[in-house]
Amino acid sequence: MERDVTDASALLATAQAGEAILGNVVDSTYTGRIFGSASLEFYPRDRETPAPDTPQVVTALAPSLTALSPANPTLAKTVTLPRNVERLALDVIAQSQASDEFWYTCVPDADASVLQSCGGGAFREVEVAIDGVPAGVAPVFPWIYTGGINPALWAPSPGVQTLDFAPSRIDLTPFAGQLDDGQPHTVSVQVFGAQDNFSVTATLLAWRDPGAPVLSGAVTHNTLAAPTVRVDDSALVVNGADASGPVTVASHRDYRIAGTLFTSHGPVTTVVDQTMKFTNTQDFAVTDASYAQKIRQRTDVHTAVATYDRHGVTLRSTHASYPLTVDFVETVAGNAVVLDTTISQERKVDTRTEGPRGESSWTTSDELVTPHATTSYDQATGAATTTDSASRQRVHVEDSRLGCYDRTIVVTANAVSAVKDGCDRRHR
Numbered sequence: 137m138e139r140d141v142t143d144a145s146a147l148l149a150t151a152q153a154g155e156a157i158l159g160n161v162v163d164s165t166y167t168g169r170i171f172g173s174a175s176l177e178f179y180p181r182d183r184e185t186p187a188p189d190t191p192q193v194v195t196a197l198a199p200s201l202t203a204l205s206p207a208n209p210t211l212a213k214t215v216t217l218p219r220n221v222e223r224l225a226l227d228v229i230a231q232s233q234a235s236d237e238f239w240y241t242c243v244p245d246a247d248a249s250v251l252q253s254c255g256g257g258a259f260r261e262v263e264v265a266i267d268g269v270p271a272g273v274a275p276v277f278p279w280i281y282t283g284g285i286n287p288a289l290w291a292p293s294p295g296v297q298t299l300d301f302a303p304s305r306i307d308l309t310p311f312a313g314q315l316d317d318g319q320p321h322t323v324s325v326q327v328f329g330a331q332d333n334f335s336v337t338a339t340l341l342a343w344r345d346p347g348a349p350v351l352s353g354a355v356t357h358n359t360l361a362a363p364t365v366r367v368d369d370s371a372l373v374v375n376g377a378d379a380s381g382p383v384t385v386a387s388h389r390d391y392r393i394a395g396t397l398f399t400s401h402g403p404v405t406t407v408v409d410q411t412m413k414f415t416n417t418q419d420f421a422v423t424d425a426s427y428a429q430k431i432r433q434r435t436d437v438h439t440a441v442a443t444y445d446r447h448g449v450t451l452r453s454t455h456a457s458y459p460l461t462v463d464f465v466e467t468v469a470g471n472a473v474v475l476d477t478t479i480s481q482e483r484k485v486d487t488r489t490e491g492p493r494g495e496s497s498w499t500t501s502d503e504l505v506t507p508h509a510t511t512s513y514d515q516a517t518g519a520a521t522t523t524d525s526a527s528r529q530r531v532h533v534e535d536s537r538l539g540c541y542d543r544t545i546v547v548t549a550n551a552v553s554a555v556k557d558g559c560d561r562r563h564r
Contacts, residue, residue: 137300141176142342144193144225144400147325157174157200191225193217193342197323205333212324215340217315219350222399223343224312227303230262230276230327231335233409238285240278240416240433240460241330244367250379251420252427256331258416259385261519262304264338265324267309267463272361273389274411275481276303276334278460285464286477288509290520291550293529296331296483296503307441310395313353328363347400356405363387372420377423386415405444412437424468430460447503448492457484471515478508489550495534506527507547525550534559 139447148362158170174531181187182230197213202436203224204211235254242248262274280295315321327334345351372381394407413436421428435458443450463478488498507527527547534540540559545552 139300142188143190143267143286144189144194144339145346146192152363158319159418174467184530189343191341192344193221193340195340197338197340198326201231201335201337203333204230204330204336206331209330210324210326211336211338212322213362214320214322215315216318216320218344219316219318220345220348221316221342222309222345222404224315224326224352225341226264226272226308226323226338227341228262228264228306228325229301229303229336230260230273230274230325231301232260232276232279233333233335235332236330236334237281238259239276239331240431241332241418241429241462243418244369246370247369247379247383249502250374250377250382251422253429254331256329257365257385258433259363259387259414260327260329261363261412261414262306263326263328264306264308264337265326266308267321267356268324270362271311271323271393272306272408273360273363274306274490275414275437275456275458277435277458278481280434280481283316285479286475286509286511288511288525288550289477289479289527292552293505293507293527293545296389296481296505304457307406307408307439309397309443310355310358310393310408311442312406313351313395313397314355314487316351316353316397319387337431341465342540343399345399351397351399352559353395353397354512355393355395356409359391360389360391360393363389373463377422377424379420382417382419384415384417389411402442402446407442407444409440411436425463426468427466429462429464431464433460434458442556450492451490452487453488454485456486458482459484469483473513473515474510475513476510478506480506481502491560499533501531502533503529522550532559 137510156174160170188388195536197211200282202211227490231452239260240258242254242256242258244257245255260276262276264272279298281298282290282294292506299404302369323340325336325338365385367385369383372379372383390411392409396403396405416433437456461480465476467474483503488502490496505527510524511520511521511522530544542557542558548555
């Protein structure tokens with residue numbers, strides 16, 4: 137895997153300690169040892185590729201991953217930034233762990249026992265605050281690890297981003313004036329609905345104005361508030377240990393945050409508009425002999441950042457969509473437990489930038505994986521036998537400057553059976 141770490145290049149100006157952590161259990165049962173190597177690649181600038189505009193301040197909120205739960209709900213750091221910050225962002229990764237690993241399968245606490253599922257509901261989101269004031273939100277992508285739900289689903293083609301988590305970037309530029317006062321300020325991160333637990337890390341990125349040592353400004357508009365989460369389990373029918381019917385959770389938020397900053401090149405106003413829609417419906421059929429759970433989840437986020445300066449208006453917009461379906465059926469037949477699972481996991485992201493002189497650029501990406509597996513477990517011996525496994529994964533990326541990349545991988549019986557490359561412009 138490859139990660140662009142250009143925005144962290146300020147850290148390389150001085151000697152730094154670094155580490156790679158591979159969380160892995162090795163004992164008499166789990167004998168897999170993981171080995172790896174890493175390298176940094178540097179690309180010189182030239183006439184066609186000038187040096188990118190990178191942040192001069194890169195600050196992690198914690199030295200390592202922090203486990204967030206009701207007992208420890210917040211990752212926070214108090215920082216004092218240079219007084220000439222003109223752009224500000226926070227990169228966040230919220231990784232579901234322990235009983236939150238399959239958070240998209242969770243149900244309201246009152247239904248957890250009869251549905252044999254985790255509690256806390258099936259809605260999670262990342263929430264950022266500055267000095268206790270809501271400053272931004274980001275969705276939680278439903279990452280599924282290589283052993284998730286049924287290990288036979290993911291060999292050799294893993295889930296979307298399973299081996300390369302992408303952070304969510306939250307634009308905090310409207311707060312730059314507030315943080316340019318030379319005083320300490322606290323930046324904090326929470327995961328709404330986190331139970332046990334979410335491993336979270338966050339990095340604050342700040343771009344400075346080279347033309348002025350001190351800037352001033354203020355937040356002029358902020359409608360971000362706590363989410364409104366709607367839960368509907370009214371159609372769920374419970375009869376003793378049996379249960380059937382749907383459980384739905386939904387959330388919709390629409391907010392604006394704006395701020396004005398007085399820079400060396402004139403006043404700059406930044407307006408962040410975001411609309412986020414989330415829905416998760418789980419349909420259950422639970423009896424003594426079988427357990428069926430069908431999940432239909434979708435997250436749609438549209439973010440538009442408008443910058444008004446002396447040159448005009450620059451608009452950067454991103455639309456992200458995360459559809460997830462999980463069909464999980466477990467049946468008991470004599471001494472065998474048969475698990476049949478079908479999943480569709482997708483991540484679609486479209487970004488576009490439009491400049492004040494009519495210039496524009498765009499990138500669109502679509503990653504989709506659709507695995508299926510049927511596995512039988514012998515309750516007496518613990519042996520597992522997979523009789524039916526297949527998967528199909530497609531990655532499609534188009535960029536207005538770099539062109540198109542498209543690859544489809546077909547997996548049959550845990551081996552790659554076909555690879556197809558090509559770009560169909562109609563896919564856009």
